[in-house]
Amino acid sequence: MNTFSRHALSAAVGAVILGLGGLAHADTIKIAVAGPITGPVAQYGDMQMSGAKMAVEQINAKGGVNGKKLEAVLIDDVCEPKQAVAIANQIVNQKIKYVVGHLCSGSTQPASKLYEEEGILMITPAATNPAITQQGYKMVFRTIGTDDQQGPTAGKYIAEKIKPKKLAIIHDKQQYGEGIAKEVDKTVKAAGITPVLFEGVNKGQTDFSALITKMKKDGVDFVYYGGYHPELGLLLRQSREQGFDAKYMGPEGVGNKDISAIAGPASEGLLVTLPADFSTDPANAGLVKAFQDKKQDPTGPFVMPAYAAVQIVADAIKGAKTEDAVKLADYIRKNSFQTPIGKVAFKNNGDLKEFEFVIFTWHADATKTPVK
Amino acid sequence: MSGFSLLEFIQQIINGLTLGSIYALIAIGYTMVYGIIGMINFAHGEIYMIGAYVGLLAITALGLFGVDSISAILLATLAISILVTGSYGWTVERLAYRPLRGSPRLVPLISAIGVSIFLQNYVQLGQGARDVSMQPVLTGGWRFGPDDGFQVYLSYMQVLIAAITVAFMTGLTLFIARSRMGRACRACSEDRAMANLLGIDTDRVIALTFVLGATLAAVAGVLVSMYYGLVNPFIGFIAGLKAFTAAVLGGIGSIPGAMLGGVVLGLAESFASAYLQTEYKDVVAFALLILVLLIRPTGLLGRPDVEKV
Numbered sequence: 288m289n290t291f292s293r294h295a296l297s298a299a300v301g302a303v304i305l306g307l308g309g310l311a312h313a314d315t316i317k318i319a320v321a322g323p324i325t326g327p328v329a330q331y332g333d334m335q336m337s338g339a340k341m342a343v344e345q346i347n348a349k350g351g352v353n354g355k356k357l358e359a360v361l362i363d364d365v366c367e368p369k370q371a372v373a374i375a376n377q378i379v380n381q382k383i384k385y386v387v388g389h390l391c392s393g394s395t396q397p398a399s400k401l402y403e404e405e406g407i408l409m410i411t412p413a414a415t416n417p418a419i420t421q422q423g424y425k426m427v428f429r430t431i432g433t434d435d436q437q438g439p440t441a442g443k444y445i446a447e448k449i450k451p452k453k454l455a456i457i458h459d460k461q462q463y464g465e466g467i468a469k470e471v472d473k474t475v476k477a478a479g480i481t482p483v484l485f486e487g488v489n490k491g492q493t494d495f496s497a498l499i500t501k502m503k504k505d506g507v508d509f510v511y512y513g514g515y516h517p518e519l520g521l522l523l524r525q526s527r528e529q530g531f532d533a534k535y536m537g538p539e540g541v542g543n544k545d546i547s548a549i550a551g552p553a554s555e556g557l558l559v560t561l562p563a564d565f566s567t568d569p570a571n572a573g574l575v576k577a578f579q580d581k582k583q584d585p586t587g588p589f590v591m592p593a594y595a596a597v598q599i600v601a602d603a604i605k606g607a608k609t610e611d612a613v614k615l616a617d618y619i620r621k622n623s624f625q626t627p628i629g630k631v632a633f634k635n636n637g638d639l640k641e642f643e644f645v646i647f648t649w650h651a652d653a654t655k656t657p658v659k
Numbered sequence: 660m661s662g663f664s665l666l667e668f669i670q671q672i673i674n675g676l677t678l679g680s681i682y683a684l685i686a687i688g689y690t691m692v693y694g695i696i697g698m699i700n701f702a703h704g705e706i707y708m709i710g711a712y713v714g715l716l717a718i719t720a721l722g723l724f725g726v727d728s729i730s731a732i733l734l735a736t737l738a739i740s741i742l743v744t745g746s747y748g749w750t751v752e753r754l755a756y757r758p759l760r761g762s763p764r765l766v767p768l769i770s771a772i773g774v775s776i777f778l779q780n781y782v783q784l785g786q787g788a789r790d791v792s793m794q795p796v797l798t799g800g801w802r803f804g805p806d807d808g809f810q811v812y813l814s815y816m817q818v819l820i821a822a823i824t825v826a827f828m829t830g831l832t833l834f835i836a837r838s839r840m841g842r843a844c845r846a847c848s849e850d851r852a853m854a855n856l857l858g859i860d861t862d863r864v865i866a867l868t869f870v871l872g873a874t875l876a877a878v879a880g881v882l883v884s885m886y887y888g889l890v891n892p893f894i895g896f897i898a899g900l901k902a903f904t905a906a907v908l909g910g911i912g913s914i915p916g917a918m919l920g921g922v923v924l925g926l927a928e929s930f931a932s933a934y935l936q937t938e939y940k941d942v943v944a945f946a947l948l949i950l951v952l953l954i955r956p957t958g959l960l961g962r963p964d965v966e967k968v
Contacts (some may be wrong), residue, residue, distance in 0.1 A: 327891055530810070
């Protein structure tokens with residue numbers, strides 16, 4: 288993101304915070320897009336925002352929804368649970384009825400409680416922690432898989448293909464990272480592999496040398512990391528430096544090009560579970576080109592799910608012929624939608640009926656190839 | 660878990676000393692300011708963060724200009740970072756603390772917290788809130804131990820961190836012990852009002868203290884950018900907290916105490932990570948702090964300070 292658009296974005300966020308957003312257009316259908324615009328994981332926010340904005344733009348170009356234009360209101364939660372609750376309150380106060388977000392599981396969960404209570408429809412394109420849809424809420428959906436799908440995918444791959452002699456599982460003690468690490472732990476244990484080490488590091492920790500020394504001494508040959516890329520990047524880099532050459536694997540929270548910027552050559556060969564790359568689907572060719580024309584990257588894991596989330600809101604408003612969020616939630620639960628992530632239908636709890644995670648090998652130049 | 664290994668133990672000492680050196684460099688800034696004006700400068704962590712940013716930007720810029728000699732990069736980066744960070748230290752003191760001199764102790768403390776928040780947001784607006792990363796400048800090191808077993812790895816960077824830390828600490832100790840300004844510092848630390856009556860320009864001494872503290876924080880910042888290669892506007896908070904702990908552990912107000920405290924804290928974290936669980940490293944570090952304060956309320960090398968009322 289260049290400086291100008293960053294400033295434009297902060298101005299936009301500022302305007303939203305000051306409540307000016309509400310004065311602009313009275314006859315639009317506002318969708319709040321909530322995620323990290325700043326902070327250490329803002330890269331993912333970019334994916335979410337670009338997908339959502341593209342959907343709004345394309346839907347408006349086709350005449351909008353029931354004669355009204357959609358309007359994306361971008362809101363920054365920095366992926367902080369406290370901040371997420373604060374901005375959820377803002378969304379409530381601005382009487383916005385639909386939210387595409389949040390992104391991090393840790394911030395999605397507390398915010399979802401407010402949306403449920405206030406009858407606001409929430410579709411997260413990125414939060415994968417299973418607990419979010421286990422609260423019995425009616426207003427909460429997601430256009431992405433869950434860690435209890437992703438964890439077993441990773442765990443099975445480790446147990447069946449890698450067969451490590453000594454496996455270590457590390458996580459960042461956050462809802463997302465620890466949740467998925469536990470799923471992997473459960474799956475490999477069921478396959479008869481007991482990790483030699485299951486430990487949490489601190490979010491924002493920079494020195495992992497002591498942990499690496501310990502793994503090296505214990506002869507660990509495979510490490511699963513549950514968390515995000517800043518910590519894993521440093522872990523990879525310091526492992527390589529100490530001559531600890533175990534292979535690493537992580538969830539979609541580590542799969543963006545910053546991991547290579549931090550870890551450099553040490554990111555070569557990292558395994559990552561990601562949603563399938565929807566941008567390679569021939570049905571999405573036109574959409575991919577639209578992204579490329581705007582010099583945006585359509586390959587990020589949350590771009591298409593965010594697009595789909597906006598589209599589902601729009602399609603539901605059209606199909607149900609109402610803007611009442613509670614009725615829309617019912618409609619969404621009962622119908623299926625043709626989106627860039629395929630034909631989607633939801634379970635009663637708001638999870639997708641089907642979603643597939645694929646394993647990729649990450650390369651030092653920040654590209655990825657699917658593992659056969 | 661397999662048994663005790665001497666080589667692993669040595670490696671953990673190396674890890675701990677490297678981490679401890681960085682803590683110690685930052686801790687000095689806390690301890691010096693406290694020693695002279697009895698105030699905890701909570702903005703010091705942010706000063707270190709600025710040092711790290713300047714270091715990273717300088718290294719990147721030097722790379723663009725085609726400077727590829729490690730020692731040239733190191734010296735130039737240290738000089739630039741010390742200069743910039745030192746002037747931040749001076750400015751902060753001048754604007755946020757000097758006008759409050761003579762007010763109750765809590766007032767400058769609040770001001771310090773304000774400065775800390777201001778600097779964090781200021782860097783965030785100027786540089787973006789994202790992580791900024793950089794590939795290592797100095798790579799490689801020595802390996803010891805059997806070819807087929809656990810090898811101790813001592814990187815050039817770790818040696819450099821230890822060497823630079825020792826060099827700057829020695830310099831500071833000599834400066835305080837031998838130079839005229841150093842004597843003035845010690846006099847202010849003993850009794851500021853009396854020193855003032857005897858003709859010492861205490862405002863100048865205090866400004867110098869802040870600049871010296873910022874200098875060492877800048878050195879720590881540069882070393883951290885070179886070693887870890889990742890900075891963001893929020894690194895000052897955790898680093899500041901740890902360094903403050905190190906300063907209290909060693910005895911706040913005592914310079915050798917801050918050095919010792921930093922090293923002890925680094926080693927404690929390293930060993931807790933190694934022989935317990937990584938989760939417990941902060942628990943162990945802070946439990947150690949409580950224990951030391953229970954037995955020696957003034958910290959490891961602190962002087963009892965009863966006469967200040």
